[in-house]
Amino acid sequence: MNKIFLIIQREFLNRVQKKSFLIATILLPLIFPTIIAIMVYAAKEQEEGANSEVIHFVDESGLFNPEDIKRFELKRFNGNIEDAKTAFSNSDDFGLLHIPKINLSHPSGVTLYTKINPSPNDINDLESKIESQIKEAKMIKFNIDQRILDSLKTDISIRSINLSKSGQEKSSDSKVLFGIGMIGGILIYIFIFVYGAQIMQGVIEEKTSKVVEVIVSSVRPFQLMLGKILGLASVGLLQFLIWIVLITSVSSIVLGYFGFDMPQQEMMDQMATQPGYNSDFMDVMQTVNEMPVFFIVSSFIFYFLGGYLLYGALFAAVGSAVDSPAEAQQFIFPITIPMLISYFALFTFILDNPHSTISIWLSIIPFTSPIAMMGRIGFGVPPIQLVASIVCLIGGFVFTTWVASRIYRIGILMHGSKVSYKVLVKWFMMKS
Amino acid sequence: MNQLVVENVTKRYANHTALDNVSLSVPDQSIYGLLGPNGAGKTTLIRIINQIIDANEGTILVNGEKLSPHHIALIGYLPEERGLYKKLKVGEQLIYLARLRGLSKSDALVRIKHWIEKFEIKDWWDKKIEDLSKGMAQKIQFISTVLHEPKLIILDEPFSGFDPVNANLIRDEILELREKGSTIIFSTHRMETVEELCDHIALINKSKKILEGAKKEVKAKYRTNTFIVEHKGDFSLEGEHYKHISHRNLDDGYLETQIRIKSSRNANQLIQDLVGATEIHGFKEKIPSMNEIFIQLVNGGSDE
Numbered sequence: 001m002n003k004i005f006l007i008i009q010r011e012f013l014n015r016v017q018k019k020s021f022l023i024a025t026i027l028l029p030l031i032f033p034t035i036i037a038i039m040v041y042a043a044k045e046q047e048e049g050a051n052s053e054v055i056h057f058v059d060e061s062g063l064f065n066p067e068d069i070k071r072f073e074l075k076r077f078n079g080n081i082e083d084a085k086t087a088f089s090n091s092d093d094f095g096l097l098h099i100p101k102i103n104l105s106h107p108s109g110v111t112l113y114t115k116i117n118p119s120p121n122d123i124n125d126l127e128s129k130i131e132s133q134i135k136e137a138k139m140i141k142f143n144i145d146q147r148i149l150d151s152l153k154t155d156i157s158i159r160s161i162n163l164s165k166s167g168q169e170k171s172s173d174s175k176v177l178f179g180i181g182m183i184g185g186i187l188i189y190i191f192i193f194v195y196g197a198q199i200m201q202g203v204i205e206e207k208t209s210k211v212v213e214v215i216v217s218s219v220r221p222f223q224l225m226l227g228k229i230l231g232l233a234s235v236g237l238l239q240f241l242i243w244i245v246l247i248t249s250v251s252s253i254v255l256g257y258f259g260f261d262m263p264q265q266e267m268m269d270q271m272a273t274q275p276g277y278n279s280d281f282m283d284v285m286q287t288v289n290e291m292p293v294f295f296i297v298s299s300f301i302f303y304f305l306g307g308y309l310l311y312g313a314l315f316a317a318v319g320s321a322v323d324s325p326a327e328a329q330q331f332i333f334p335i336t337i338p339m340l341i342s343y344f345a346l347f348t349f350i351l352d353n354p355h356s357t358i359s360i361w362l363s364i365i366p367f368t369s370p371i372a373m374m375g376r377i378g379f380g381v382p383p384i385q386l387v388a389s390i391v392c393l394i395g396g397f398v399f400t401t402w403v404a405s406r407i408y409r410i411g412i413l414m415h416g417s418k419v420s421y422k423v424l425v426k427w428f429m430m431k432s
Numbered sequence: 433m434n435q436l437v438v439e440n441v442t443k444r445y446a447n448h449t450a451l452d453n454v455s456l457s458v459p460d461q462s463i464y465g466l467l468g469p470n471g472a473g474k475t476t477l478i479r480i481i482n483q484i485i486d487a488n489e490g491t492i493l494v495n496g497e498k499l500s501p502h503h504i505a506l507i508g509y510l511p512e513e514r515g516l517y518k519k520l521k522v523g524e525q526l527i528y529l530a531r532l533r534g535l536s537k538s539d540a541l542v543r544i545k546h547w548i549e550k551f552e553i554k555d556w557w558d559k560k561i562e563d564l565s566k567g568m569a570q571k572i573q574f575i576s577t578v579l580h581e582p583k584l585i586i587l588d589e590p591f592s593g594f595d596p597v598n599a600n601l602i603r604d605e606i607l608e609l610r611e612k613g614s615t616i617i618f619s620t621h622r623m624e625t626v627e628e629l630c631d632h633i634a635l636i637n638k639s640k641k642i643l644e645g646a647k648k649e650v651k652a653k654y655r656t657n658t659f660i661v662e663h664k665g666d667f668s669l670e671g672e673h674y675k676h677i678s679h680r681n682l683d684d685g686y687l688e689t690q691i692r693i694k695s696s697r698n699a700n701q702l703i704q705d706l707v708g709a710t711e712i713h714g715f716k717e718k719i720p721s722m723n724e725i726f727i728q729l730v731n732g733g734s735d736e
Contacts, residue, residue: 003532006528006531006532007532010528014519014520205518206517209515209516209517209518210511210513210514210515211515211516211517212515213484213509213511213513213515214509214511214515214516214529214573214576215532216484217482217483217484217504217507217509217511218504218529218532218533219532413479413484413485415513426446430445430446431486431488
């Protein structure tokens, strides 16, 4: 036991003392928000500063009101469409919109001619513009008063409240829960891959530098493997902890800065023009406040560790079997399949439908549960499912560690042999 | 008293038997040569003694006790394939390896200091292994092998990779360790090392032990009653009692003839017969070298 601790300590120090650890740990949480901020800023600048492009339009229906939309300046072209096409092809302008005489009940035939393919956003903008104008034309045709029209405009946001048996009301905002599930799932996915690869690399290094023979004459191969896995887990936890501290402090500084800096008038205007803003924001804050933060963080740590231990052992076994990372590819692939499945499932249906049968099963099967359960955890998981998932994950990593250690003990002493799955099975079956 | 006893050890793999009922006795404070051609099973045996792998059958006694994990602290092991953590500094590396062998950090520091002063390598402390030459790294590995003052030191090809100066240094250290009470097992192909250092040997061939004993006795056993005669002038004693094995001219005009005694005659009688036949300038018994015994046994074994 004492020796496992020595190995854990050594692995921990090896990684933490490296410059790359310091850089990754401190810069990464700063780099991502910075990149996002720069991109948002650049996009905004572009939107504001860009010269608006010209779209000429030929309106044969007489319904279209030449009002500019976003980045487009709309210019009426007086004349028929053929002339307009000729004029357009000789110009540097963005596009030519042709609105033929249309039947109000079945409008069709609106065409946009461009030289480069327009983006879906541009098309959407134009479509909604035309749609709203046709709608207005219809209203007028049906003699509906403008005031009635205005009062028809509604903006609804549903506030959902979980009513527990004891009668307590808990507000929940599914967008926040969605975000928590997504971030948790992605983080676990990345952590398992990054740290799993590091375990594998470490094992390959020990094997190829031949130092492993000296080490396993002092400790059992199982102790070496477990020490390495746990050592890296402690590095991962430390890194994660530093990130949480950094991100919370950086984001609170940033939020504080913007909150303080934003002119009162502008803020008031914004709220006035967006009637939903205030209550939306309040809802989000309320959901965050009422969320069992401790429960979610501890579930994250449990599923992070569980998933890491489960896959880490497999990565260690792969590392022990091969002589170079290139050789490892063929064995890595099947390990990553359940990870990929749960990752894609997270985005395709778990987050949208966290209580479906398949979501439940994916969150119980230990190979997929670390990511799948993170997707579900915020939405509330029945205790029985949670217990089943936890028990299966613990059983899962005990099982993979056992399988991996049987391959590892033989693999680390084998050099230059061509390894196939058949060979791995043989090693697994071999009596020590 | 035997430091190490191996009793009827058998190790089987799926397709072959690596060790077949091997028994050895390694006396206290001996330098014991474990010999054998490549693939004979030496490394397997060494790994079993180091508890890296387990034997299928048989027992191993260290200091009279059945081999168990606490013996790790009593054994020092230098594998044939040398290896250290490339990125780790010399000092950290030695401390780590010593602690894995059961030494406390403070004890390790004291002993490491002693060794690096002895080898005059104090300024290597903060160097990474990857920045050292191969010979330098070997020295560090040798230190790590003996740092915990093991009673039983197992050295697999200890001199490979050392230049003659450092090889001598290591040889002197080995002799000194033996003086201090350690028992040393050598696994090697280099017969000149065996001739020079070992006092006991065992020969393993094709998974089986085919020879074991004190070097002197082994050599005596393989005496062929052959004598080397330096003389002037041709002669022949071929007949009932003697057989000429070889004959060659020496540089200074003398001749050398090797004669084997076939009958019960002894060396004195051979000299008497020679005196009448030729002018003798030199006479000595031909004692087989370890190399010859090795080749004879290994090749002989392959015919069976």
